[in-house]
Amino acid sequence: MAMAASISNSTNITYSRRYHHHLTSSIKPSQLPFQFKIFKSTSSSIQNPSFRVSASMSIEATQKAPQVSFLVRKESGVLHFVKYHGLGNDFILVDNRDSVEPKVTPDQAVKLCDRNFGVGADGVIFAMPGINGTDYTMRIFNSDGSEPEMCGNGVRCFARFIADLDDTQGKQSFTIHTGAGLIVPEIQDDGKVKVDMGQPVLRALDVPTKLPANKDQAVVKAGLEIDGATWNVTCVSMGNPHCVTFSTSECKNLLVDDLNLSEIGPKFEHHEVFPARTNTEFVQVYSRSHLKMRVWERGAGATLACGTGACAVVVAAVLEGLSERNCTVDLPGGPLEIEWREEDNHIYMTGPAEISLSGGSGLKVATWESCWCDVVCLTQQFLRVENPQRGPLISLENTRLCVLIHKSII
Numbered sequence: 001m002a003m004a005a006s007i008s009n010s011t012n013i014t015y016s017r018r019y020h021h022h023l024t025s026s027i028k029p030s031q032l033p034f035q036f037k038i039f040k041s042t043s044s045s046i047q048n049p050s051f052r053v054s055a056s057m058s059i060e061a062t063q064k065a066p067q068v069s070f071l072v073r074k075e076s077g078v079l080h081f082v083k084y085h086g087l088g089n090d091f092i093l094v095d096n097r098d099s100v101e102p103k104v105t106p107d108q109a110v111k112l113c114d115r116n117f118g119v120g121a122d123g124v125i126f127a128m129p130g131i132n133g134t135d136y137t138m139r140i141f142n143s144d145g146s147e148p149e150m151c152g153n154g155v156r157c158f159a160r161f162i163a164d165l166d167d168t169q170g171k172q173s174f175t176i177h178t179g180a181g182l183i184v185p186e187i188q189d190d191g192k193v194k195v196d197m198g199q200p201v202l203r204a205l206d207v208p209t210k211l212p213a214n215k216d217q218a219v220v221k222a223g224l225e226i227d228g229a230t231w232n233v234t235c236v237s238m239g240n241p242h243c244v245t246f247s248t249s250e251c252k253n254l255l256v257d258d259l260n261l262s263e264i265g266p267k268f269e270h271h272e273v274f275p276a277r278t279n280t281e282f283v284q285v286y287s288r289s290h291l292k293m294r295v296w297e298r299g300a301g302a303t304l305a306c307g308t309g310a311c312a313v314v315v316a317a318v319l320e321g322l323s324e325r326n327c328t329v330d331l332p333g334g335p336l337e338i339e340w341r342e343e344d345n346h347i348y349m350t351g352p353a354e355i356s357l358s359g360g361s362g363l364k365v366a367t368w369e370s371c372w373c374d375v376v377c378l379t380q381q382f383l384r385v386e387n388p389q390r391g392p393l394i395s396l397e398n399t400r401l402c403v404l405i406h407k408s409i410i
């Protein structure tokens with residue numbers, strides 16, 4: 001059988017190879033274990049990456065995939081990582097359980113996260129030894145190298161990452177120490193992750209914001225002048241700071257699709273009333289249980305989803321009298337279910353977290369020595385590959401390196 005594979009990068013350069021293989025029996029595509037490695041060779045400069053492509057394919061209809069972690073392959077000098085995403089908010093996950101120092105510096109994180117010259121991600125997350133009796137510690141660098149206290153989508157990815165390692169013995173719930181305190185994610189039977197995100201912080205000084213607070217010391221529907229417009233904002237910390245807006249003095253219910261996020265977002269992020277900068281959520285109210293938001297993240301810009309942001313949005317909506325405590329929040333990457341529970345004042349967030357690829361990168365101070373990725377999933381419109389050990393694999397829609405195996409020629 002002849003199989004063609006093409007590999008493209010974000011600059012639309014396409015590399016083609018033809019592979020010949022003999023099938024001895026009739027095998028469904030879903031039974032084929034594929035492994036592609038993409039070698040990105042940039043020894044002298046990261047400005048002109050070239051790709052060396054190799055592919056291997058083994059076909060044994062009855063053979064089960066080996067029960068080993070994809071992190072077992074450890075070569076010295078190579079950073080092994082796995083990429084996960086929560087609704088398109090994507091992260092490079094690093095197994096850092098043997099050290100309390102992140103294996104990647106903030107500068108290296110910036111390079112890794114670069115979508116053109118690196119792997120591409122909204123942040124790098126480290127799974128580290130737990131402290132204060134917790135199972136693990138999670139630390140994260142944003143794509144600009146800054147370190148936030150917490151990340152909601154990231155913590156769902158973290159839970160899946162930990163569960164995908166071989167040594168958790170089926171455990172599905174973990175206690176995680178973060179900059180926002182104790183966070184407890186639990187992987188549900190349907191594969192989604194429900195996270196106890198703790199309590200929101202409303203005290204202006206703790207958010208932190210210099211905006212005028214009400215008698216409860218919270219900032220609810222305060223006016224914020226930006227470029228001659230007055231935005232009504234409510235400030236909430238989920239460990240990290242959020243500024244939530246549903247309206248301006250001119251417009252009672254924002255039409256979020258009309259906003260030019262890259263123009264307005266930075267003006268919120270760097271506004272003097274937010275001494276630690278801020279994440280900003282622009283929200284449209286569909287009903288008292290259905291909200292739509294777009295986000296401009298501190299240190300990462302416009303992302304497809306923000307878990308802490310969705311939690312902050314529901315808190316702000318309740319405080320402004322716009323919604324109930326249980327809401328579906330639509331984000332560009334998909335919906336999250338958020339509950340701000342009255343009994344314990346905790347917020348519970350439920351949503352997906354999925355693996356996109358695993359890889360390794362030789363990290364040097366200024367350049368990438370090599371970078372490889374095992375592509376473990378392919379877009380549905382071409383070929384859906386299912387890994388018998390990990391279930392259906394997800395699409396690479398949001399990554400810049402895509403391996404496309406054309407279904408028509410299988």
Ligand SMILES: N[C@@H](CCC[C@H](N)C(=O)O)C(=O)O
Pocket residue numbers: 089142147148149150151152153154240241279297298299300303305306307308309
């Ligand atoms: N996307 C995250 C938030 C990541 C941190 C944020 N950029 C910050 O600096 O606070 C989420 O899902 O919560």
